[in-house]
Amino acid sequence: MPQAEHSSSHGEYRPGLSHRVAQQLSVIYAGGEISPQMEALAVELLDIMRLDDDMPQPDPQINHWDQRDALMITYGDSIQKEGEAPLQTLKYWLDHYADGCITGVHVLPFCPWSSDDGFSVIDYLQVNESLGDWNDVLAIGAKYNLMGDLVINHCSSASQWFANFLRNEEPGKDYFATASPQDDLSLVVRPRTSPLLREVEAIDGTRHVWCTFSHDQVDLNFRNPEVLKRMVEIVRHYLDNGVRIFRLDAVAFLWKKPGTSSLNLRKTHEVVRLLRTLIEHARDDAMIITETNIPNQENLSYFGNGNEAHCVYNFSLPPLLVNTLVTGDCFYLKQWMMSMPPPQHGTAYFNFIASHDGIGLRPAEGLLSDEELQTLISTMRRFGGHVSYRALEDGQNKPYEINIALIDALQGTTAGADEYGIERFICAHAIMLGLEGIPGIYIHSLVGTHNDQERLESTGQNRAINRHQWQLKELEAQLGDTDSDHAQVFSGIMNLLSIRQKQSAFHPNATQFTLHLGSSLFGFWRQSSDRRQSIFCVSNVSNEPEYLQLTDINLIEAQDWSDLISGEDCNKQQMLLEPYQTVWISNRRDHR
Structure with a gap:
């Protein structure tokens, strides 16, 4: 070429x-x-x-999204039907229950795996036969914007690559990161408490392989360009099979260098830039999203200068929003909001408040005080949650994430459980759906799944508490029962999504300003790019009724204002907001 x-x-x-x-x-x-x-x-x-050398450079400031976009996050087998491939069942459920409001789906790792519910990949080029096949993946990608995981930092010790590594054969001979126990590894930042190095016996002697996460998840050696080539082959294969959005799993840990933190190193960022160059030239609307569960400012660095990730996970949102709703005080959430830079065109925040993992606490470091964090942790434990830890340099363990189903996390306040659980849960989603960015809703939030204590006990894994597997017939019955928590949650969130996608002021890159309405009322203002639509989003985050003084949000008197959610007229002096009620006060109702 x-x-x-x-x-x-x-x-x-x-x-x-x-x-x-x-x-x-x-x-x-x-x-x-x-x-x-x-x-x-x-x-x-x-x-x-399969790229030509004379291809034009894509415009980095094109937004590949608008207010109509929302993704659902799910495992391939979160919904099951006897005798049917789970990926087919998933598409059926999307088509019949979420079509029109959900435009994309993040199917968590669907390759053969050995541990960590998919994030220890045995073979990147195969679909786990218990889920279906590539035709099933293609079918989902043909109708929905499909996000797939590029588990880029590590792969399974049960992989053929690792077997070849131990035999000193290709492919795999130099595919895995190694270090000496004598190396200075004291500064290495990790999200786990297990030893960093795993001793293995290879054909050429004892080796110590680098394991950021678990000893079954062996870190790949990107110092070897052959590893990069294999990843690019995998990217091409995924593009050919319907993946449009690439989630770079744990990418912050990718480049290792003894004597450093081995986190967010310059070469890691350059690998992200390189992958973006290749991916966006291969498909001009393809996207990269970085999964970097780290402190807020470090997370934001993965936007680069509009040349790295198209989207970054808004990891600080879940702990701050849950803290707000269980304390009834939005101070910390508001303080963080005011510090967040508006993403430039071509980039966006990926907003979520629940995931397959848990409520990360590292992204709250520097944002919540230690006392506030301890209160949050103790409250979540009372609501059935568990806590996972990471190791510090001094050998101490520190809370890393809270493992709990979001609906149970919001069943009450720091004073205990109360009758406002569903209202509080819907309020959390109303806040998230109003914020600048693209929303991602975990399937177990969408249908209000509670803590799965049985699954946690059977697996011994804290994260299993929020990884329930529904039988399709049972889930359909619950959603068909209008009195069930599941039906109320599902209809409430779907209604908000339906309203949201019609409002130009809810474009992920539309203007946003934080409002100052006191500790119990959390509010922000959105304005469309053409300045024709304004929406004032205000939520009562307390368990007491609160008056919103409409004069405080400067509604233009010459315009008619109404709440998009309730339809209530807002051309008056004040509104009474019930506990956890949200209003989206707009000067117009767009019908895009």
């Missing part, structure tokens, strides 16, 4: 795609100097991705 030279409309020289890729590779592997080896590797990567 020869290197091409191009001229822009101004006539200046613009190198071809292979040159741009070679530049990125040189930062990763050659100290920034483009060598013949880097040029040759660039050509190989373009061949793998």
Whole structure:
């Protein structure tokens, strides 16, 4: 593939795609100097991705989303029907219950795996036969924006790659990160308490492999360009099979260097930039989202300069929002909101308040005080939750995440459980759906699934408490019973989604400003890009009725204002908000 030279409309020289890729590779592997080896590797990567050297650079400021977009997060087998592949059952459920309000689906790892419910991948190029096959994946991707996990930091010790590593054979010979017990690893940041290094016996002697997460999840060695090539092959395969959004799992830990934290290193960021270059040239509406469960400012760094992730998980939102609703005080949430920069066009926040893991506490570091965190943890324990820990440099363990179903996390306040659980739960989603960004709703939040204590006890894994598996017939019965918690939650969230997707002021990149309405009323203002629609989003986050003084939010008197949710007229002095009631006060109701 020869290197091409191009001229822009101004006539200046613009190198071809292979040159741009070679530049990125040189930062990763050659100290920034483009060598013949880097040029040759660039050509190989373009061949793998089936890219031409003269392809134009995609516009990084194009938004591949709007207010109609919302994703559901689910395991491939969260809904099951006897005698049917779970991926087929999942598509059936989406088509019959969520079509029109859910535009995308994140199917958590669907490859063969050995542990961690899919995040210890045995073979990236196969679909777990217990879920279905690639045709089932393609069928979902043909109708919904499909997010797939690129488990990029590590793979399973049961993989063929690792077996070959132990035998010193290809492919796999130098695919895994190793270190010496004598290396300075004291600064390495990890989310687990197990030993970092695992001793294994290889054909050429004892090796110590690097295991950020568990000893079954062995970290890949990106110092070896062959590992990068294998990942690019996997990306191409996923694109061919309907994946449009690539979730880079645990990518912050990717590059290892003894004597450092081995977290968020420069070369890690450059690998993200390289993958973006390749992916967006292969499909101009494809997206990268980085899964970086780390403190807030570090997380935001994965936007780069509009040249890394299209989206970053808004990891600080879940702990701050849950804290707000169980304390009845929005101070910390409001303080954080005011510090968040508006994402530039071409990038967006991925908002979520529940996931398959838990409520991460690292993203709350520096945002919630230690006392506030301890109160939150003790409250969640009273509501049936568990706590997972990580190891610190001094050998101490620190809470890393709270494992609990969100509906149970919000069953009460710090004073205990009360009768406002469903209202509080719907309020949490109303707040999330109003915020700038793209919403992601975990399936067990969408249908109000409670703590699965039986699954937790049978697996011994804290995270299993929020990974229930529904039988389709049982779930349909619950959703058909209008008196059930599940039906009330589902209809409430779907109604909010239906309203949201019609409002131009709820575009993920529309203007947002935080309102100052006291500790019990959390509010923010959204405005559409054409400035024609304004929405004042206000939620009573307490268990007492609160008056909203409409004069405090500066409604323009010449316009008619109404609440999009209740339909109530807002052209008056004040509104009484019941406990956990949300209003979306708008000067117009868009019907896009």
